[in-house]
Amino acid sequence: MLYVPSSDESKIKKSLGIEVDSIIYDLEDGVPVNRKGQARELVTNALNLNQTPKVELAVRMNALGSGFEMDDLNVILQSKKLNTVIVPKVEHPNTVSFVSRMIDNVASSENRNKIGIVACIESAKGLINIKDIAAADKRVNALLVCIDIHDKNILTEESREGAEMGFTGKQVIHPGQIDIVQKVFVPSDVIMLKAWRIVQGYKQSMAAGKGAFDLEGQVIDLPLVKWAERILEKARLAGIDVESKYAKKY
Ligand code: COA
Numbered sequence: 001m002l003y004v005p006s007s008d009e010s011k012i013k014k015s016l017g018i019e020v021d022s023i024i025y026d027l028e029d030g031v032p033v034n035r036k037g038q039a040r041e042l043v044t045n046a047l048n049l050n051q052t053p054k055v056e057l058a059v060r061m062n063a064l065g066s067g068f069e070m071d072d073l074n075v076i077l078q079s080k081k082l083n084t085v086i087v088p089k090v091e092h093p094n095t096v097s098f099v100s101r102m103i104d105n106v107a108s109s110e111n112r113n114k115i116g117i118v119a120c121i122e123s124a125k126g127l128i129n130i131k132d133i134a135a136a137d138k139r140v141n142a143l144l145v146c147i148d149i150h151d152k153n154i155l156t157e158e159s160r161e162g163a164e165m166g167f168t169g170k171q172v173i174h175p176g177q178i179d180i181v182q183k184v185f186v187p188s189d190v191i192m193l194k195a196w197r198i199v200q201g202y203k204q205s206m207a208a209g210k211g212a213f214d215l216e217g218q219v220i221d222l223p224l225v226k227w228a229e230r231i232l233e234k235a236r237l238a239g240i241d242v243e244s245k246y247a248k249k250y
C-alpha cells in the first residue's frame with residue numbers, strides 16, 4: 001500500500017504508473033493544513049486518471065475531530081473510482097460506524113456497496129479496542145497498525161515480523177520500498193513447494209476416498225490444506241504461474 005501525498009502534483013502523477021496492490025492518496029499527515037482544499041481537488045483528479053489494472057484506490061481522510069473530516073468525506077465519496085476509505089487514528093468502534101453512515105448517505109447508490117473501510121490502529125486505546133473496531137461494521141475489511149520506516153534493513157525486518165504475525169501486506173511511503181515489501185509478503189519457494197505438494201496430495205487422497213494423509217511423516221488434514229490453498233492463491237495473485245512452476249516436477 002503506497003502512500004502518495006495528495007498536495008504534491010508530481011508524486012500524484014508518478015502514482016498513476018506504479019504497480020502496487022493499493023495506492024493511498026493521503027489527505028492527512030502527508031498534507032500541510034493550509035493545502036487540504038487543494039489536495040482534495042488533486043485526489044479527485046487522480047482517482048479519475050488512475051487506470052492501473054487491479055490496483056485498489058484508497059484515500060486516507062483526516063481523523064474524526066480534526067475539523068477536516070466532513071469536507072474530506074463529502075468530496076471523496078463523490079468519486080466513482082474510490083474503493084476504500086482509510087480512517088486514521090481509530091480508537092473506538094463508533095468512528096468506523098460514523099464513516100460507514102457517511103458512505104450510506106453521500107456515496108451514489110451504485111457505489112456505496114463497493115466502498116470498504118480500513119481502520120488504522122495508532123494508539124494504545126485503539127489497540128485495546130481492536131476487536132470491537134474490527135467488528136463495528138461490515139465495511140471494515142482490514143486493519144492497519146502504523147509504523148515509521150527508516151532504512152532498508154529495518155523495513156525487511158519489520159515486514160518479516162508483520163508476515164509472521166499474520167499481516168498480509170505493509171504500508172510504504174516511497175517507491176524504493178515496494179520491491180522489498182513485495183518480496184517478503186510473497187510466499188518463499190520452500191513454502192510454495194510445500195503448499196503445492198499438500199494440495200496435490202490431498203487431491204489424490206480425495207480421489208482414493210480418504211481424508212487425512214501422510215506427507216513425509218507429517219499428517220495433512222483439512223486446516224493445512226486450506227492454508228496451502230491460501231498460499232498458492234497468494235502466489236498466483238502476485239503473478240507467479242504456480243502450475244507451470246510445479247506441475248511437471250511434482
Ligand atoms: N508516491 C509517488 N511518487 C513518489 C513517492 C510517493 N510516495 N515518493 C517519492 N516519489 C517519487 C519522486 O517524486 C521521484 O520521482 P521522479 O524521479 O520522477 O522525480 C522518485 O519517486 C524518487 O523520489 P526521491 O527523490 O527519492 O524522494 P523525494 O525526496 O521526492 O520524496 C518523501 C521523499 C519521503 C518526501 C516522499 O517519499 C513522500 O512524500 N512520501 C510520502 C509521505 C507520506 O505520505 N507520509 C504520510 C503517510 S505515513
Ligand code: MG
Pocket residue numbers: none
Ligand atoms: Mg526528490
